[in-house]
Ligand code: URP
């Protein structure tokens with residue numbers, strides 16, 4: 001019997017890494033990539049990639065799954081359904097959130113959450129949300145989390161039950177610096193949004209579109225500027241989450257140009273959707289309520305430009321599992337809403353009580369591939385950096401995720417660059433009853449997804465099982481090699 005060197009060989013594709021593109025084969029053994037080259041010997045299993053593009057599996061560093069709000073509401077996406085959707089869309093690992101309920105320790109918030117996460121079909125990790133930075137949390141719980149590989153914190157500058165004030169933000173940044181944790185920030189000005197909400201409601205303006213009116217770009221610009229200034233003060237690397245507009249991106253670019261360690265993330269919704277999607281009959285605009293809000297048509301192109309100049313170097317989904325049917329009943333927003341839940345005459349909630357966030361874990365990469373690669377805005381290495389490699393560095397997974405080099409986890413997507421699809425919710429694997437991209441045409445689609453060295457999705461059929469994913473304990477962030485364009489004046493030696 002012939003001894004096979006590989007469990008699986010991905011044969012003859014156009015292989016794209018974060019740096020280059022070449023034709024070749026990938027040899028996999030024991031769940032890891034062990035060889036890259038031409039004419040590799042036969043594996044026990046072979047997957048042909050001829051005529052296809054081969055990339056590292058996507059890493060989605062920002063998604064909300066099964067989060068249990070302090071108000072009793074729950075993100076309806078389970079780990080089993082969300083991870084099936086992720087894999088079907090070419091994402092082979094993700095980072096979601098351990099909640100902290102105000103007035104509770106980290107340990108006492110959302111009991112059982114980590115056990116539920118173990119149902120994931122693909123690899124996963126957590127950011128820890130900090131809403132109540134008590135001395136116990138700062139001095140004992142955060143260091144303990146970091147020691148077991150939860151090395152990033154998320155803080156909110158808005159949302160009623162979640163937000164931190166500036167003094168609390170500084171405390172969290174300082175603790176993160178001490179323990180080499182990364183900090184991600186939701187940057188919008190809480191007081192300004194509250195003032196606008198009150199004025200709109202008083203004027204009887206309650207439609208989903210008014211969600212965007214309640215939080216215009218200046219609200220995001222102010223908080224982004226403030227967050228960066230405080231991070232600069234503490235000398236702590238941060239990433240501004242879900243940048244929606246040029247105004248906020250410009251703050252990041254200016255800070256990076258003078259050497260501040262700040263990175264920017266955006267999401268497909270800010271690259272493709274607009275105020276148009278917040279309107280429509282039968283409350284349909286509620287399907288596109290997210291924060292920061294969608295901007296006017298034409299602003300998408302400015303966000304693309306900030307991808308091209310390297311200011312925004314991660315594209316995540318910010319997947320949120322609130323169904324349309326649930327949002328209509330306004331049962332609670334899981335904290336992701338502002339102000340009291342005002343009901344309108346027809347029983348639907350006013351804009352401020354619609355749970356914030358859109359589902360997108362499955363559509364993230366097909367939309368990015370189609371709008372980016374197929375439309376010629378970005379090349380394949382840039383796609384790899386945006387979809388996995390940059391996040392892997394920032395979140396302590398470099399070398400393991402976002403890479404096709406020997407030693408990396410065998411997480412691979414084989415893309416059919418010619419496949420043309422129209423996104424329909426009925427075809428998606430998530431548990432949510434809508435997609436804001438319904439009817440959106442894409443060119444380029446995952447043909448086969450391989451996770452941990454096994455075929456996880458083939459031809460749209462998810463083969464990976466609940467529990468196949470593993471928890472990813474992460475290392476320190478990698479700011480010695482900043483992702484994207486190296487800003488002028490960046491001093492790598494003093495980073496961290
Ligand atoms: O609207 C959004 N983005 N909802 C999810 C929670 C968050 O702010 O990340």
Ligand code: ZN
Nearest residue numbers: 186241242291
């Ligand atoms: Zn956020």
Ligand code: ZN
Nearest residue numbers: 062063064318
């Ligand atoms: Zn989010």
